[in-house]
Amino acid sequence: MSNLLEIRGLKVNFNLENQVVTAVRGVDLDIREDEVLVLAGESGSGKSVTALSVTRLLPKTAEIVSGSVNFHWVDLAKLDEKALVSIRGKEIAYIFQEPTSYLNPVYTIGSQLSEAIMLHHDKTRLEAFKEAVELLDLVKIKEPKRVIDDYPHQLSGGMNQRVFIAMALACRPRLLIADEPTTSLDVTVEAQILQLLMELKKSLGFSLLFITHNLSIARRIADRVSVMYKGKVVEEGDVEKIFGSPEHNHTKELIRAYEKIGKI
Amino acid sequence: MILKVENVVKEFKFERGFFKQEAGVVRALDDVSFEVEEFSSLGIVGESGSGKTTLAKIIMELIPATSGKVVFDAERITNFRKDAQIIFQNPYNSLDPKMRIINTLSEPLLIHGIVPKKHFRDKAVELLRMVGLDESLLQRYPIEFSGGQRQRICIARALATEPKFILLDEPISSLDLTIQAEMLDLFLELKAKLKLTYIFISHNLAVIRHIADSVIVMESGKIVERGLKDAIFNSPANTYTKLLLEAARG
Ligand SMILES: Nc1ncnc2c1ncn2[C@@H]1O[C@H](COP(=O)(O)OP(=O)(O)O)[C@@H](O)[C@H]1O
Ligand SMILES: Nc1ncnc2c1ncn2[C@@H]1O[C@H](COP(=O)(O)OP(=O)(O)O)[C@@H](O)[C@H]1O
Ligand SMILES: [Mg+2]
Ligand SMILES: [Mg+2]
Numbered sequence: 001m002s003n004l005l006e007i008r009g010l011k012v013n014f015n016l017e018n019q020v021v022t023a024v025r026g027v028d029l030d031i032r033e034d035e036v037l038v039l040a041g042e043s044g045s046g047k048s049v050t051a052l053s054v055t056r057l058l059p060k061t062a063e064i065v066s067g068s069v070n071f072h073w074v075d076l077a078k079l080d081e082k083a084l085v086s087i088r089g090k091e092i093a094y095i096f097q098e099p100t101s102y103l104n105p106v107y108t109i110g111s112q113l114s115e116a117i118m119l120h121h122d123k124t125r126l127e128a129f130k131e132a133v134e135l136l137d138l139v140k141i142k143e144p145k146r147v148i149d150d151y152p153h154q155l156s157g158g159m160n161q162r163v164f165i166a167m168a169l170a171c172r173p174r175l176l177i178a179d180e181p182t183t184s185l186d187v188t189v190e191a192q193i194l195q196l197l198m199e200l201k202k203s204l205g206f207s208l209l210f211i212t213h214n215l216s217i218a219r220r221i222a223d224r225v226s227v228m229y230k231g232k233v234v235e236e237g238d239v240e241k242i243f244g245s246p247e248h249n250h251t252k253e254l255i256r257a258y259e260k261i262g263k264i
Numbered sequence: 265m266i267l268k269v270e271n272v273v274k275e276f277k278f279e280r281g282f283f284k285q286e287a288g289v290v291r292a293l294d295d296v297s298f299e300v301e302e303f304s305s306l307g308i309v310g311e312s313g314s315g316k317t318t319l320a321k322i323i324m325e326l327i328p329a330t331s332g333k334v335v336f337d338a339e340r341i342t343n344f345r346k347d348a349q350i351i352f353q354n355p356y357n358s359l360d361p362k363m364r365i366i367n368t369l370s371e372p373l374l375i376h377g378i379v380p381k382k383h384f385r386d387k388a389v390e391l392l393r394m395v396g397l398d399e400s401l402l403q404r405y406p407i408e409f410s411g412g413q414r415q416r417i418c419i420a421r422a423l424a425t426e427p428k429f430i431l432l433d434e435p436i437s438s439l440d441l442t443i444q445a446e447m448l449d450l451f452l453e454l455k456a457k458l459k460l461t462y463i464f465i466s467h468n469l470a471v472i473r474h475i476a477d478s479v480i481v482m483e484s485g486k487i488v489e490r491g492l493k494d495a496i497f498n499s500p501a502n503t504y505t506k507l508l509l510e511a512a513r514g
Contacts, residue, residue: 042440043411157312184438186311186467187511213440220514257445261470264497264512 003070004175004207005031005054010067012049012058023049025231027067031175036201036208038218038239040254041228047211050228051177055088056081071175090120093173097180099164103152109136109163110148113170120171135166140196158189162196172204179211194221215254216262219243227251266340266429266461267300267323272332274318274485292318294485296332300429302340305455305462307476307493309469309508315485316465320433323463324350340428346376349422353434355414359406365392365417366402372424391420396450412443416450423454431463436471448474469512473497481505 012024024046031037039047052058054069055076069076076087096102104112113135114128123131129148136144139162152160161181168176178197182190198221201208210221218225218239226236229250235242246252274293292315300306310316321327323334325344341347352358359368369388373379379387389399395416406414415435422430432451436444448471455462464475472479472493479496481489481504489502500506 042442187469188311188507191511191514213442215441216514253442257441260445261448261468261474262441263514264470264473264509 002033003030004033004072005029005209006068006070007050007054008068008070010050010053010069011065012046012053013063013065014059014061015063016061023062023231024053027228027231027233029226029233029236031207031209032224034201034205034207035223036198036210036221038215038222038225039209039211039228040213040215040218040225041250042213042254045228046231047228048179051094051179051209051211054177055084055092057088057094089116089168089173090171091173092175092177093168093171094177094179095161095164095168095181097183099157099160099181100152102164103160105152108149108151109155113148113163113167116167116170131170132166135170136163138169138200139163139166141166156189157185158193161185161189161193165193165196165200169200169204169206173206175207175209176201177209177211180213181210182217183212183214197221213254214262215243215258219258219263227254265299266302266337267463268335269296269298269319269323270333270335272296272319272322272334273330274315274322274327275330292485293322293329296482296485296487298480298487298490300461300463301477302337302461303459304477305464305475307472307479308463308465308482309467309472309479310482311467311508313484314482316482317433318485319482320350320431320463320465324348324431326350336429343376346425347427348429348431349425349427350431350433351415351418351422351435353437355411355418355438358418359414361406364403364405368406368417368421369424372421376425378424378426387424391424394423394454395420411439412447415439415447419450419454423458426458427460429461429463431465433465434467435464437466437468444471451475469497469508481508 007027007029010024010027014021014023027050041047053064064077067077110129110132113132114125117123117128117131133144133148136147141147141162182193185193210217222239224238225242226233227248227250235248235251242251243255246255272293273295275289275291277289279287296319308316322329336344366388369391370384373384373387388402392399392401397416436447452475454460466472476493478492480487481502483504489496489500489505496505500509
C-alpha cells in the first residue's frame with residue numbers, strides 16, 4: 001500500500017513569553033491509503049500538536065521549526081494559507097473530543113451542516129439541506145428530518161459526535177483525523193461511534209488517523225499503531241506486533257494499563 | 265453497616281423552549297435504597313445521566329433529597345464533615361488555583377483540629393507521601409501539576425481529616441489510562457492501610473472489577489441490578505448490565 005501522508009522530521013515549538021517549549025521533536029509518521037493508524041501515547045506527548053501541524057491548525061504561539069508533511073506528493077508545510085484552505089475540510093478533515101465546542105450553539109444542526117456543504121460545493125441552500133439530511137442518515141441518526149431542526153444542546157454527547165462526523169465527511173475527505181473523539185463518551189456510546197467510523201470507512205473509503213491514550217481502541221480498530229512519548233514516535237508497527245512483542249517501555253506501560261482496566 | 269440509603273427520590277424542575285412553553289420535572293433518582301457495609305467497597309455503574317452524581321451529592325448532604333433519607337451509623341460516623349469525604353471527577357477545578365499545596369492541605373487540619381498548628385507541615389508531608397508525592401511540592405500551585413498529580417492532591421486533602429468513609433465520583437475517568445491504573449492501585453492501598461469504606465462511582469466496569477466488593481447498576485435513576493461483584497460479572501441478569509459488559513469487552 002502506498003502512503004497517503006508522510007510526515008518527516010516534524011519539529012514544533014511554542015514560543016511563550018519567557019521560554020520556548022518544544023512540543024514535537026522530530027516526528028516521522030506514515031499513513032497509508034485506506035488504513036487505520038492509531039496514534040497512542042500519554043497526555044502531553046505531542047499527539048494533538050502533530051495532528052494539527054498537518055494542516056497548520058496550530059495556535060499562534062506555535063511554530064513549525066522544521067519538517068515536511070507530504071500529502072499526495074505535495075508538501076503541505078510549504079503551501080501558503082490560501083492553498084491550505086482548499087485542503088482543510090475537503091481533503092483532510094478533523095473530529096475532536098468535544099463536538100459541542102466546535103458546533104455553534106445558536107444555529108440548528110441543519111444550517112451548520114448545509115453551511116459546511118456549501119463551503120466546498122456549488123450548491124443551493126435547498127440542495128445543501130437535502131444533502132444534510134442524507135449525511136445525518138449516513139451517520140445513523142434516526143429521524144434525521146427532526147434532528148436537522150435541533151440545536152446542539154438538545155442532543156446527547158454521542159449524537160453531537162455523530163453530527164460532527166457527518167460534517168467532517170461532508171466533502172468526502174481522503175484522510176480523517178480523529179483526536180480522542182470518544183474520550184468523554186460513555187463506553188456503550190464509544191463502542192457505537194467506533195463501529196460507525198469503521199462502517200463509514202468501509203463504505204466511503206478514507207484513511208483514518210485515530211488519536212488516543214487508550215490502547216483498547218487500537219485493539220478494536222487499528223491496522224497499525226504508532227506510539228508517541230515526549231514529542232517523538234518511539235515505536236510503530238502492525239497491531240499484532242505492538243500487542244504481541246512491544247519493545248519500548250512506554251508501549252509496555254500502555255499495554256499494562258490496557259490489560260488491567262482497558263477491558264474486562 | 266456504616267450507611268443506609270432509604271427510598272431516595274430526587275426531582276429537578278426544568279423549563280424548555282424560548283417561552284418556557286414546556287415545563288415539568290425530571291426524576292433523577294427514583295426510589296433508591298441500599299446499604300454499605302463497613303470496610304467494604306460498593307461500586308456504582310451507569311451511563312451519564314443515570315443519576316450517579318445526584319446520588320453522591322445527596323449522600324454527602326450537598327443537596328437535599330425530594331423524599332427518602334440517608335442514614336449514617338452514628339457510632340462510626342460521629343462527625344460527618346470530618347469522617348465522610350468526597351472526591352470528584354475533575355481534578356482541574358476542584359483545587360483553589362490561588363492556594364499553595366501546603367495551605368490546601370493545612371485548611372482541613374485547622375478546621376477539624378487534626379493536629380496542632382506547629383505540626384501542620386509534618387502532617388502535610390506525611391499526606392503527600394501517602395499519595396506518592398514528594399514534599400518538594402508543598403510550596404507550589406495547582407497550575408504546575410498534571411491531572412494525575414492534582415487528583416493525588418485532592419486525595420491527600422480528603423485524607424487530611426482522617427475519614428472513615430470516602431465517596432469517589434468517577435475519580436479517575438478524566439485521566440490517561442496509564443495514570444488511571446496507577447491511581448487505582450493507590451486507592452486499593454489506601455483502603456487497606458487506613459481501613460476505609462468506599463463508594464466508588466465509575467462507568468468503567470474494568471475499574472469496578474478491581475475495586476468493588478459489590479456492585480449497583482443504575483439506569484435512568486433506578487437501580488436495575490445489584491449483587492456481589494462476581495455474580496454481576498459472571499451472570500448478569502439485567503439487559504442493560506449485559507450491554508455494559510459487552511461494551512467493556514470490546
Ligand atoms: N497552547 C500551548 N501552549 C504551550 N505549550 C503547549 C500548547 N499546546 C501544547 N503545548 C505543549 O505541547 C506538548 C504536547 O501537547 P499535545 O500535542 O496537546 O499533547 P497530547 O495531545 O499528546 O496530549 C505539551 O506537553 C505541552 O507542553
Ligand atoms: N441541577 C440540576 N437541575 C436539573 N436537572 C439536573 C440537575 N442535576 C442533574 N440533573 C439531571 O438529573 C439526571 C441525573 O444526572 P447526574 O446525577 O449528573 O447523572 P450521572 O452522574 O449519572 O451522569 C440527568 O438527567 C440530569 O440532567
Ligand atoms: Mg491531545
Ligand atoms: Mg456524574
